[in-house]
Amino acid sequence: MQILKFGGSSVATAATIQQVGELVAQAAQRGPTVVVVSALGGTTDALIMAGQQAASGHESYRQLLQTIEQRHLEAAKELAPVTSQSSLLSRVKQECNDLETLCDSVFALGELSVRTLDRLMSFGELLSARLVAANLQVRGIDHVCHDSRELIRTNSNFGNALVDFQTTNRQVQTYVRNHPHAVYVLPGFIASDAQGATTTLGRGGSDYTAAILAGALEAEVLEIWTDVSGMMTADPRLVRQARPIPRISYQEAMELSHFGAKVLYPPTIQPVRQRGIPLLIKNTFAPADEGTRVEVAPPATGEVVRGLSSIGQITLLRLEGGGMVGIPGFSMRLFAALAREKVNVILITQSSSEYSICVAVRTADAVSAKAATDDEFAFEIGSGKVEPLVVEADLAIVALVGEKMKDHPNVSGRLFNALGNNGVNIRAIAQGSSEKNISVVVRTQDVRKAINVLHESFFEVQTKQVNLFVVGTGNVGGKLLEQLSRQRAYLLRHLRLQVRVVGVANSRRFAFAEQGLELSSWRDTLAQGEEGKLADFLQVIKNRNLRNTIFVDVTASGEVARCYPELLSRGAAVVACNKIAGSAELSYYQQLKRLSREFGASFLFETNVGAGLPIIGTLNDLTRSGDEVQRIEAVLSGTLNFVFNHYDASRPFADVVRQAQDEGYTEPDPRLDLSGVDVARKILILAREAGQELEMSDIENEAFLPASCMEGSVEDFYQEMAHQEPHFQRLYREAAAAGKQLRFVARYTDGAAAVGLQAVGPDHDFYSLQGKDNAVLFYTARYPEQPLVVKGAGAGADVTASGVFADIMRATRQ
Known part of the structure; x- marks a missing residue:
């Protein structure tokens, strides 16, 4: 049978x-x-509604009954041939007549008892x-x-x-x-x-x-x-990568079903579970699919976790106070009070100190649960022995289920690590003594992220999905998106990273696609995107709340740099090409560092100093390994190095600067480079990373530009440079006469930092720098005389984009 x-x-x-x-x-x-x-x-719901309308005296129930009857009569006509329709239609009509008679009685009485409701609902089946x-x-x-x-x-x-x-x-x-x-x-x-x-x-x-x-x-x-192909590893509406579970034990199936898997309702399977009868869940609309076989002892598999589930609309009730410690009966009284109100307790957790006990109930029961608890403990609350009941709403439970979890000690660690790295805060935790279920209470808005993060951690270990939001689509931003597009297949094949750019934004528009933008046509997509400001784009990031989010700032905007704290505190990594945050007031820089540590979210800004050169990374490696930085000398402006390598007084200094701007080596306003402000920011960042607490005002800037060049517009700047050409020729000729080269050098020594133009001779490491090269000399306790040198191209959209790309890769590993 x-x-x-x-x-x-x-x-x-x-x-x-x-x-x-x-x-x-x-x-x-x-x-x-x-x-x-x-x-x-839908018929049972319609029958209940008809009964309620009738009991309320609303004659609209008649129309609802007519709709139910018509639906079944039409189905009967389609299912039975004309020759045998009469008998079937007669039976359907008779049932519908009985149903109408019952509802008319309810209407006349103005009452719908539970007994009558049962009779009413039976007509559907x-x-x-x-x-x-x-x-x-x-x-x-x-x-x-x-x-x-x-x-x-x-x-x-x-x-x-x-x-x-x-x-x-x-x-x-x-x-x-x-x-x-x-x-x-x-x-x-x-x-x-x-x-x-x-x-x-x-x-x-x-x-x-x-x-x-x-x-x-x-x-x-x-x-x-x-209508589904078995029990799934997670709700497919939340996790696109969810897959059917071929074999599962009754215990696991019941745990998953209790925590939101709608395929089964636990009490219903007791009769077959007790007799060891296997249960097969199949899809009517895809009968060839394997489905899920639920049995007493399924074959062993390599998976520790069998599935994930969740329950929404949860409220936490927390009872705490010193008067509970060591006093028996508090828990009993709490549960008895809730039971009297027919409030089902879904999750329980109690501190080992006995100072607090926390229960989760359905939000629909929260008001009656609070009233019952307040009434039960009115004396203790009034006398200060127990604090007033704390109620936390807008929560959900996420459950990790698997019989093998009890044999693997690192399951909880992986769960907490995965959620913590993505900024999902856990409000309460419970684990049964059977160790088949670990349940955590999280905010409702974090459920989708939590389920996806855990599914990725336990079921998609070979591939990690990374979601990028890129702000800034200029030269560097454009090159970055090109590089990501070219490397996407490589990253997936060799590093098991599915890197998706889900959002891009400039100062006027933004575009978003949760499954990833098509990077070959991102410009067209952005042009057709939504008009909006940074705040609108940030709201999209918060609302979507995607796992493994990395915010990539490829701008020079102070407004963008000020949004980092909110992102970091939500567990989103920040990769900044923008120097403003790292060189802002010290307290802000320290806040970002603290938030990064506190929320386990990467804050990376390698390109702040030397484009794609590993300067900050090298400095961090030195200090973390116990070395002590004593002195730093650096040429940190690819722009200035380009300018001084190309200027020989044979053509105007202004023309060389314009060439640098045309070739993409300068900031949009070249005065940021030539004034030394950009280099000052860079040495400030290095000094801070070396452990010094410096402000921008502490950096001595020995300017070589006449003050008049800094006035007016950018075009005014170029005109004034042309007017000051004798000044630039004199600088060049004095250095050349001494057999030296002009270099704009940043220096850090004994806690002080300065930047300025310097003439260096052939015996100096900076003398032979070519084109847009940067170079940094680290003098440390381990490198006291012969410095550790980092040297290479320090400007250009391609190399800067590659540095941002490298930071993104670092963020995926943290």
Whole structure:
């Protein structure tokens, strides 16, 4: 004997009922089959609404009943040939007439009792069973359609009746033995008490009916046919990478179902679990899919965690106070108070000090739960022994489930690490003594991120998804996006990194695509994107709350640099090409460093100093390994080095500067480079990274530009430089006469820093620098005389973009 149960989505229309008929026909070839059906999808809710409208005195219930009747009559006409329609239509019409009579009585009385509601709801399954049986009749399958109320006996607890298994098993076995057929069609969800009154089996009632019958008949298998291909590793609506679980134990299935997996309702599978009958979850609309087999002892697999689930609309109640410590009975009183209000406790956790106890309840029960608790502990609260009850709403529970977790000590660590690295704060934790479930309470807005992070950690260990938000689409930003596009396949193949640019923004527009922008056409996408400011783009980042988020700032904007704290405190990494944050007031720089440590979010800014050169990384390696920086000498402006390498007084200094700007080596306003401000920012950042607490005002700037060049617009700047050409020629000729080269040098010694133009001879490391080269000399306790030298191209969109790219890669590893 095999039991097949079909849910509401499987029998929602005549077309889906025909699919059910085909599946039943195939099953009947394997042996005797019991078919349990739910009401047509949405019918039970419509019946309840009709009853409520009737009880409230609203005649609109008649229209609702007419819609229900019309739906079933139309399905009957599609399922039965004209020659045999009359009988089926008559039966459907009779049921609908009885339904209308019942609702008219409710309307007349103005009351809908739980007993009447059970009778009212039964019509959905009764009508559905008639339609399924009609389709089997058309197929010529030997079958019988029987009323489950004549087989399943319960008590009179209407709405959620308890089954009398002894009587039920006897009646089921007797009926099947005395009425041999290939197929038995039975309505799910409904039963009757000893007086013959209709009862219902509560939530998951049709599954329960199928399990009761399977247990009574000692079936070989119970098949639950629904609209999904089995139990999933996570909710596919939240996790696109979720996949079906082929085999799972009853214990694991019950844990997952309790915490939100809608395929099964735990109490319904007890009859088959107790008898060791396997349960198969299949997809009516994809019958070839393997589905999930639930059994007592599934074969061992390499997966420690079997699945993830969640429950939303959760509220935490926290009772705490010194008067609880060492006093027995507090927990009992709390649970008794909640039980009196019929409040179900979903999660419990208590501190080892006994100072506090925390329970999670459904938000719908929160008001009554608080009132009951306040009333129970009114004396203790009034006397100060217990603090007033703390209520935290807008929460959800995320559960990690797997029987093997108890044998692997690092599961909790991986869970906390994965959530912590993504800025998901845990409000409460609970783990059963069986160690099959670890549950954490998080904010509702973090559920999607939490589920995806954990799914990636436990089920997608080979691939890590990284979500980039890039602000700034100028020369460097454009090159970065090109490099990301070229390297995407390489990163996935060799580093198992799925790097997605999900958002780009400039000062006027932004574009967003959660599955990743098409980088070959990002300019067109951005041009057609939404108009908005930085605040709008940041709101998108917060609302989406994606895992492994990296915010990439490729601007020179102070406004963008001021948004880092909010991002870091949400667990998003920040990669900054923008120097403003690193060279801002010391307190802000220190705040960013602290937030990075506190929330485990990377704050990386290698390109602040030497474009793609590993200058900050090298400095960090020295200090972290215990070395002490004594002195730094550096040429840190690729722009100034380019200018002084190309200026020989044979053409105007202004023309050389304009060439540098045209070739993309300068800031949009070249005065930032030539004034020494940009270099001062860079040596300030290096000094801070070396451990010095300096402000920008502490950096001595020995300017070589006449003050008049700094006035007016950029064009005024170029005109004044042309006017000051004799000044620049004199600087060059004095150095050349001494056999030296002009270099703009940054210096850090004994806690002080300065920048300025310097003439260096052939014996100096800076003398032979070419083009846009940068060079940094680190004199340390380990390199006291012969410095550690970092040298290379220090300007240009390509190399700067590559430095940003390298920081992104570092952020993915942290």
